[in-house]
Structure formats: structure tokens, C-alpha cells
Amino acid sequence: MFKYFLDCLPIVTIDLYFLNMSTLATYLSDPFLANLYTQVRKAGAVKSISVDLTHKCNLRCNGCYYFEEEMDKMVDAKADLDNAFDIFLASEKKRGTNFITIVGGEPSLRLDRLKTIYDNFKMNVATNGLIRIPYKGFEQMPIGVAVWGSNQTDAELRNKGKRDLFSIALENYKNDNRAFFYYTVSPDKSDEIELVVEKCVNNGNKVLFNYFSDTHTKKNITEYRASFSKVRSQIEKAIEKYPAKILTTSYFNKVITSGKLYNQVWGYNVCTNISTNYAPNQARLQNGNPFNPHFRSYNADFTTTRRCCTGINRSCDSCCDAWEHFSWIMINLKKHLGSKDEFTNWLTSMYMFYYINRLIELPQNDTTLIQIHARLGKASSYV
Numbered sequence: 302m303f304k305y306f307l308d309c310l311p312i313v314t315i316d317l318y319f320l321n322m323s324t325l326a327t328y329l330s331d332p333f334l335a336n337l338y339t340q341v342r343k344a345g346a347v348k349s350i351s352v353d354l355t356h357k358c359n360l361r362c363n364g365c366y367y368f369e370e371e372m373d374k375m376v377d378a379k380a381d382l383d384n385a386f387d388i389f390l391a392s393e394k395k396r397g398t399n400f401i402t403i404v405g406g407e408p409s410l411r412l413d414r415l416k417t418i419y420d421n422f423k424m425n426v427a428t429n430g431l432i433r434i435p436y437k438g439f440e441q442m443p444i445g446v447a448v449w450g451s452n453q454t455d456a457e458l459r460n461k462g463k464r465d466l467f468s469i470a471l472e473n474y475k476n477d478n479r480a481f482f483y484y485t486v487s488p489d490k491s492d493e494i495e496l497v498v499e500k501c502v503n504n505g506n507k508v509l510f511n512y513f514s515d516t517h518t519k520k521n522i523t524e525y526r527a528s529f530s531k532v533r534s535q536i537e538k539a540i541e542k543y544p545a546k547i548l549t550t551s552y553f554n555k556v557i558t559s560g561k562l563y564n565q566v567w568g569y570n571v572c573t574n575i576s577t578n579y580a581p582n583q584a585r586l587q588n589g590n591p592f593n594p595h596f597r598s599y600n601a602d603f604t605t606t607r608r609c610c611t612g613i614n615r616s617c618d619s620c621c622d623a624w625e626h627f628s629w630i631m632i633n634l635k636k637h638l639g640s641k642d643e644f645t646n647w648l649t650s651m652y653m654f655y656y657i658n659r660l661i662e663l664p665q666n667d668t669t670l671i672q673i674h675a676r677l678g679k680a681s682s683y684v
């Protein structure tokens with residue numbers, strides 16, 4: 302049973318002492334939970350990295366963390382010319398990496414590199430949706446398509462109002478079961494959530510929420526997270542209305558909009574996805590809080606790494622990145638063992654991560670998502 306846990310975790314060191322196996326067995330006597338658990342376990346451990354596939358982008362969205370800190374400058378011109386990419390992938394394969402989150406820059410500008418990763422690793426990709434990633438050759442790829450608000454808001458924030466980017470993305474990924482909309486919401490745009498979600502769902506796509514990280518905010522973490530209270534309640538309404546289509550759970554929504562996980566408050570000292578080979582991170586790695594020991598965030602030179610996927614020196618107070626918060630919950634299993642509801646919060650977060658990233662066999666219909674949301678109505682009261 303111990304091995305059960307070790308297998309299913311995103312490669313985290315677990316202090317076995319803390320695992321109360323008879324308690325766990327009681328939780329897993331629930332057939333629904335046992336089913337989720339078995340699937341996650343079957344998929345195995347995730348050894349993940351993130352990589353910027355290219356430093357180039359065909360947009361300049363307002364406040365994009367990538368360009369805010371000039372991560373596009375962290376490339377070597379030779380990366381485009383020589384075989385740095387192939388050498389990098391071979392070395393990561395050897396290191397044991399089995400999952401790559403592809404960001405950037407705009408990955409659809411380098412379909413050749415995207416295809417190589419797809420053919421060799423489990424992966425997911427974030428794209429702005431302007432260039433359709435072809436179906437042929439990319440059939441099972443999990444694709445997170447960015448949207449930042451209503452057609453007008455999205456165009457204004459990401460394109461100075463010039464083109465209706467949301468409509469282009471909807472058209473490119475209509476009824477495409479590889480694609481979900483990765484909807485980045487800002488605190489002042491909560492009233493657009495209902496309409497945007499409706500459009501995505503009517504287009505045949507699911508929705509995962511992301512929460513805008515305002516790198517210029519003067520607010521501290523508590524104030525910044527508090528500004529998402531309306532966003533949080535609108536997301537709850539979306540879950541209620543479309544339980545088969547929303548990939549964000551109530552628990553996740555609560556953790557990210559509060560910035561709290563039990564006795565921890567979100568920030569650099571508890572962040573679990575920081576490059577473990579990056580010298581300035583060494584003190585954090587020794588502070589006793591759990592982290593993902595395999596993780597590295599590679600720049601588009603395919604050689605150097607930076608602090609984390611979404612930052613170099615910026616304040617962590619406004620960091621609301623959904624993937625980093627997934628990791629925070631997933632690695633902190635121990636904290637969630639106090640009751641069956643808390644364990645449900647943890648296990649459903651794990652399952653959602655594996656589901657979104659197609660690490661498990663997808664169910665024939667979406668009743669699993671409906672059941673997860675139904676159960677979490679109660680369970681998410683624990684944080």
C-alpha cells in the first residue's frame with residue numbers, strides 16, 4: 302500500500318511515518334475514490350519539466366509574465382541554428398523526464414519541435430490559439446488555448462483591439478476534443494465569466510481557469526487574493542451550471558483564491574515547482590517544505606534554467622498560476638489525510654491533473670467530472 306502512494310505521486314519524497322494506512326484503506330473503501338486512485342496509480346509518477354519551445358511570439362498580451370521579465374532575451378541565437386534542441390531532449394530523456402509542459406513564446410510557431418516532443422514524451426502545450434495545431438500527427442495532444450475574457454476584453458488585452466482573437470481560437474478548435482480553453486481571469490473581469498464559459502462550452506470545449514498574475518500590483522498576497530472573491534463565486538456558478546465541462550474544482554478554486562493550504566500561505570518558500578538546479582533556489586530547497594525534486598524550467602536556449610516557469614525576480618505575491626497551484630496541492634498529500642473529505646480534495650485534484658493532461662485513459666462520458674464536482678460541494682470547505 303505504501304508503494305501505491307509512491308507510485309502515484311508527482312515524484313515527491315514521502316515520509317512514510319505519517320501515512321496512516323488503515324485510515325487510507327477506509328477512505329478507499331469508497332468505490333468512487335478507489336476508482337480514481339487506481340487510475341492515477343496506474344498512470345504512474347510524473348517527472349516534469351517546463352520548456353519554452355521558442356522565444357518568439359505573434360502577440361504581446363498586456364502583462365504577459367514572459368515578456369514582462371524579458372525571458373525572451375534568455376536565448377542563444379545558436380539555439381535556432383544548431384542541434385541544441387535534440388541534445389536537450391536526449392539529455393532529459395536520460396535524466397528520466399517523462400512529462401513536459403510547453404510554454405514560451407508561442408509554441409505553434411514551431412510545430413516541428415512540438416511534434417518531436419509529442420512523439421517522445423507525455424506533455425501538454427499552451428497556445429494563444431491563433432495558429433491551429435493540426436490534428437494529423439498531434440491526435441492526442443492536450444492543448445490549453447488561452448482566452449482572457451469576452452471577445453472585446455480579450456482583443457483589447459492581447460492585441461490592442463485589432464483582431465477578435467477569441468473568435469479565431471474558437472473557430473480553430475471547434476469541437477476539437479484535444480483542446481480546452483485555459484481562461485485567465487483578472488479580478489476586474491469576473492462579470493464576463495458566464496458568457497465566456499458559455500461560448501467555450503457551446504464550441505464543444507472544456508474550461509480550466511487560470512488567475513491573472515499582475516506583476517505590477519502593489520498589493521500583498523492577502524490583498525491580491527482577496528480581490529478575486531467575485532471571480533471565485535462566478536467560477537462556482539460555472540461549475541454548478543456545467544459540471545461536465547469545467548476542469549477547475551471548488552477546492553482548487555478555494556485554494557488559489559485564498560492563497561492558503563492548511564498552515565501554508567502561498568509564496569516562494571512553499572512553492573513546489575522551482576528549478577532544482579538553479580543556484581539561487583538552493584536555500585529554498587533546504588527550508589523543509591516539500592518540492593518537486595525533478596523539476597526544471599528551461600529557457601528557449603534549451604540549456605539554461607530560471608527560478609521557475611513564470612518568474613525570475615518578480616514578486617511571488619501576485620503569482621496565481623494554475624499549474625503551480627496544482628503541484629502545491631498534489632505534493633502536499635500528508636496535509637490531506639485528516640478526513641475522507643480532505644483526502645477527496647487531494648485525490649480529485651490529482652485526478653483532474655491526470656485527466657487534463659491525458660495521463661489516464663479518458664472516460665467514455667463526463668459523468669466522472671460531474672461526480673467529482675458533486676462531491677466537492679461539501680469537501681471543499683476544508684482548506
Ligand SMILES: C[S@@+](CC[C@H](N)C(=O)[O-])C[C@H]1O[C@@H](n2cnc3c(N)ncnc32)[C@H](O)[C@@H]1O
Pocket residue numbers: 358364365366367403404405406407408427428429445446447448483485511512513514515516621622
Ligand atoms: C506565457 S503563455 C505561453 C504560451 C502561449 N503563448 C499562450 O499564450 O498560451 C502561457 C500561459 O500563461 C498565461 N499568462 C501569461 N501571462 C500571464 C499572467 N500575467 N498571469 C496569468 N497567466 C498568464 C497565458 O494566457 C497562457 O495561458
Ligand code: SF4
Pocket residue numbers: 358359360361362365366367368405406407429459
Ligand atoms: S500569446 Fe502567450 S507568450 Fe505571447 S504575449 Fe500572449 S501570453 Fe505571452
Ligand code: SF4
Pocket residue numbers: 568569572573574575608609610611612615616617620621622625
Ligand atoms: S513566481 Fe515562480 S517561484 Fe514565485 S510562487 Fe510563482 S511559480 Fe513559485
